[in-house]
Amino acid sequence: MRALVVAVVAVVLLSTGCAAAAQKAPAPPSKPVTIHLVVDGDGTRLPDRKKTTDYLVGPALLTLENLERVEAELDEAGWVVQLDYSADTGRRFAELTAANVNRQLAIVVDGVVVSAPLIVEPIAGESLQIGGNFTQAEAEELAGNIRGS
Numbered sequence: 001m002r003a004l005v006v007a008v009v010a011v012v013l014l015s016t017g018c019a020a021a022a023q024k025a026p027a028p029p030s031k032p033v034t035i036h037l038v039v040d041g042d043g044t045r046l047p048d049r050k051k052t053t054d055y056l057v058g059p060a061l062l063t064l065e066n067l068e069r070v071e072a073e074l075d076e077a078g079w080v081v082q083l084d085y086s087a088d089t090g091r092r093f094a095e096l097t098a099a100n101v102n103r104q105l106a107i108v109v110d111g112v113v114v115s116a117p118l119i120v121e122p123i124a125g126e127s128l129q130i131g132g133n134f135t136q137a138e139a140e141e142l143a144g145n146i147r148g149s
Helices: 002-024 087-098 136-147
Strands: 033-037 044-047 054-057 069-075 078-084 105-109 112-115 127-134
Touching: 044 112, 054 105, 069 136, 078 136, 105 136, 112 136, 127 136
Parallel strands: none
Antiparallel strands: 033 105, 044 054, 069 078, 078 127, 105 112
C-alpha cells in the first residue's frame, strides 16, 4: 500500500512539472507582429484590440521576426508582457527606438493595434518588456493578442 501511495505522488509531481514547463515556453506568434510609429499626419487608421480607440500609424518599420517568447510575467513593477527575439531583430529595434525616443509605437497584429507604448529610452538587447499597470488578466490577454491566440 505504501508503494502505491509513493507511486501516485510521483505521477502527480511529474505531471505537475510537465504542465509548469509547458507554461514557461509558450508558442511563438502565429501572425506577423509589426512595429509602426503613431503619427499626426498621413497614415493608416487602425483600431485597438478593444475597438475603443483608433490610431493613425505610419508604415511598418520593423517586423518582430523570430519571437522566441511572448509571456505575461510578474516583476517588481507589477504585471508586464515580456517579448524575446533574435539578436538581429534586437539590433534593428534598438536603432528604431534610439531614433524615436518620446514617440509612441504601435505594436500591430493582424491589422489591430494590440499595444501603443511610449518609447521612454532606447531599447537594446534581445527582449522588450511592455508595462502599463496591467492586472494579471490584462497582461495575459495582451500576450495572447501578440501571439495571435
